[in-house]
Amino acid sequence: MSEAALIGLFVATVQFGTLVFLAALGELIAERAGVLNLGVEGMMAMGAVSGFMVGLETGSPWAAFFAAAAVGALVGGLHALVSVVLGADQVVSGLALTIGGLGLAAYVGRNVVGERPETLFTDLGIAGLADIPWIGEIFFDQPPVVYLTVLLGLAVWFVLARTRLGLAVRAAGESAPTTDTAGHSVMALRSGAVMVGGAFAGAAGSFLSLYMAPGWVEGMVAGRGWIAVALVIFGAWRPGRLALGALLFGFTLALQPRLQSFDIELLGVEVNRISPALLGILPFVLTVAVLVIISWRYRHRPSPAPAALGLPYRREER
Amino acid sequence: MIRPVLARRERVLPAVQAFAFLVGIVAALALGLILLWTSGHNPAEVYERMFDSAFMGTDSLSRTLERATPLALTGLSVAVAGSMGLWNIGAEGQMMAGAIVATGVAMMADGLSGPLLIALMIVAGIAGGMVLMLGPALARSHLRVSEIITTLMLVYVAIRVVEWLETGPWKDPDSFGFAVIEPVPEQAALPGLFGRANIGMLIALGLLIVFWLAVSRTAWGYELRLAGSSPDTARYAGVSLRRKILTALLLSGGIAGLAGAVQLTGSAARLDSGLSNGYGFAGIIVAALALMRPSGVAVVAFVFGAVQVGGQSIQTLGVSSAISDILQGMILFGALVAAVLFNYRIRWIGPAVESSGDEPEEPEEPEPAEDAA
């Protein structure tokens, strides 16, 4: 295996990690406020297609990125309306978002399949640092979205842990009546969290269509939204552990298309003779395994999940 | 300031849900109308074509029924888990797993007579679905791992396995280099009924009836309902929750696997990665709209079958078939909103009593108090 291939693997690890981290961070915000949103896959698809189309139209990757975030927030708003304001089942509403979102994205994007915008995100060689061997290329010569995502991660951690708003969001996810009687609007907190989460997912989708796999094809999100949902559990609803998990999953996602070029033997099997289809199983099997291991570890302890996750709240109910 | 609040009614009535479903269809068609119109199509023409191709004439109807069959089966699969309060999001994958194992059986036993082979393949399909569900079911029953994520993740696993089989081990040697699996033996085709409808439809219908009877009329079904509705009460009644969760999920997986075998022997002729065709995911919508009731599953599956057949037919008008996915998602959203609105009265409330002057008014004669206990 060449050095360049290895560096390429780690560069891609950071990028795939960024992709799932950004989406998972959005889901983490919603879940900390007590709302399960299974629509990440659909929101990402909508973000991917709308970001790509705005990119085609304007030629500005940033306009595309923020447009995708706005579309994601809008689609998330639909989930907020149905499940938070109207109190419908969060699982059903989220699934409807995924199925409907995938369909709508396919329909909206049917005419731009195969096109490529002229300007896309370019790698941001950070002066001085990008030239360090290995480290420089892996960490300091990435597209700006990677650094923005790191900042967003820090911001989410700070807001949740160190501000009044974050305290209120956490409380809404643990006990809605308590938060309500303390004088915060649970509906506003939760709806806001779901929409911000949607914006993150939409933005993640556009990172996919503008940088990682420039272009739009139906099904390009390919289950990454679901991995983001699982990552939140993996990260025990904490941004720091979420980042670690994202790198781990990023690694498996990056490994899959590259493993064939690796001339190594594992357990008597030549890795590059394994079918890429079988290697594609890796992140999904890993997710299941990790969920099982985490539940095993928490089997005698209270789950780290927000206590009110998935429970609708309405004040004047009796 | 006057603003609305929602006051919940006592109970979700099936009739209310049926009406909500209708509202969902209307809302979805309305949204589709806007989409079609803004993208330069003639909505009336498109909808007419959809309707004709789904309902007019036995051939059209048979196509709708052909599509409704896997939808009813996957819908039932999701409903079996749903009546325990569990979500099988992975029927899509279990369907594939069922088809894989059924194909394997067909390859090994292709000398058998038709009925015997079909029966074997169906049993194999059930087993395949159960095998894929085994991990999530055990993890849910013994470790409380959310079945939502685990069942879904295995969808991608099953699809990738089919892709691997296509390119490698089961690649058809007579396919001139194309990566396809050889077709199932001819005698393994499910007998047809009329047009494109086949016996699979009767299997689905029969299973729906069996499930309805089992849930509403047997001690087993009573335990299932009790465990799904109030787990602590079920424990108190001496029902083993673990065993109930395990059986409900395995049954759910088995039925989805059966859907795969039926699809393979009924319509698909050979296993490929498109065999499940989104039926498993649509089955979730079907079951949710049906409130996990078998009768509802039959009705919704039929309507969705029609929407899908219609969605296919309008491609000749240059309209993307993605319209049918949007319509399905929108029906669910519309019905969700409608069901909530029908189940909750909206009350307009304002400040308690507007006072006309500085002096507080005398309160009116209070109404007789009811027994508030």
Add this chain to the structure above:
Amino acid sequence: MASSDADHAVWLRGIEKRFPGVIACAGADLRVRPGTIHALLGENGAGKTTMVNVLAGVYRPDGGEVWVNGERRFFQSPADAIAAGVGMVYQEFRLVPTLTVAENIVLGSAPRLLRSAEIEERVAELSAAYGMAADPTRPVWQLSMGERQRVEILKALWRNASVLVMDEPTAVLTPGEAAELGAALRAMADDGRSIIYISHKLDQVVAFCDEATVLRQGKTVATVDDLQDVDLTSLAEMMVGSTEGGYVERPPAMEAGPEVLSLQGVSALNDRGLPALTDINMTVHSHEIVGIVGVSGNGQKELAEVINGLRRPTQGQVKVKQQDVTDASPGDRYLLGLAYVPEDRLGVGLAPKMSVVDNSIVRSYRLQRRGLMLVMAKCVEFCQGLVERFGVRTGRLNDPIAGLSGGNLQRLLLGRELAEQPAVLVAAQPTRGLDVQGVAAIQSHLVAQRAEGVGVLLISEDLDELLALSDRLLVMYEGRVVSELAPDVTPRSVIGEAMAGQVRA
């Protein structure tokens, strides 16, 4: 605004509030002077909780006026009420278990940026000022009930509430803790704050409070300007309308029969994996009511669950009619003659969304089978039998049971448990939250079962009920049976000390 109105901290005037099918308040009044402790009295369902929820901005009244500190208020949300100086301590605490004491206290009125050390210091100062010790850095789930209540009060003081509402504050306290609470409330009243105190415990009301308002069926039926002028009996009369309907007559003594339930060296863990029961030994005989006394949370719930097979003991044996049932399922224990009325009626005893018929066969559906099938006609017949025998008032038998009132739920539940003539009945909090007739009906059923030879284990927080019904009292403290007392000869002060873990040799 008339000048005479200035002399109140709270004036709820002609409050009306309807819920679907229920009129909770029908023009009730409540007027509280500044710097006083005001008792709000009434039976369950009289409208007390609704009244204070209107004051706290949780419910919007359908009619009437809310005045706080001389100003007419239109609360749209709890936030409005908090801003107006109303602090509410709910019966079921409104605390977030995973957050720390300090975080809970500042929730809703925190500074924009949280500096933990600074907030914790200020919280510590506040708790020192009112003599209410609470470690600000501890997560709330680690605290005892009494400590949680202190956090709730501190929460209100943090927002500088001028009106403090306490809903059943002493239900979770030992007699000693209750006395401490009384002193703290008095200190706050002397500070110029007003306190609205809801309680059923009339002796405490008289000891702690200055004035009182009595509600009955959603209306104010009496006000007392000075509680020193009235005695307990007349207060009780005001609440129920007459002195009838108190506790049932103490049953005549009976010769205890053979042993029907016994626990030998039973230990068990709670949901968190911590010891909940330690080396419990007890027996219940036929023709006997054994009362379990204790402040809630001292292992009563776990005791009932271990006896009924809903919780595995880590050690020891449970025997029903001399048979070891330690490993038997709850269903098998029932068939052996062990009946159970759980503390959580809806959710454990009954499945809220299922029909009345489905709920009535929870214990006996295995007996209504023919082959695989359930015989529906037999189930309905069985249910009708229960409804008639136990006087359950219900709508259609196929409607969800959640629509029934508390008393009727409990009648059906008790009836179902007694249907197969059990040898033992474990009744946990069987009368909690019921109205007077409901309490009387349930209590007389318990006494009747005792007369028929059933051994009853009665777990209750209501000391009066236990004293009235029990043949023997067992006091539980921190998961142990700390003493056995005879109800008719033991002074209350001794029982109180035992409940607080102070056992005299």
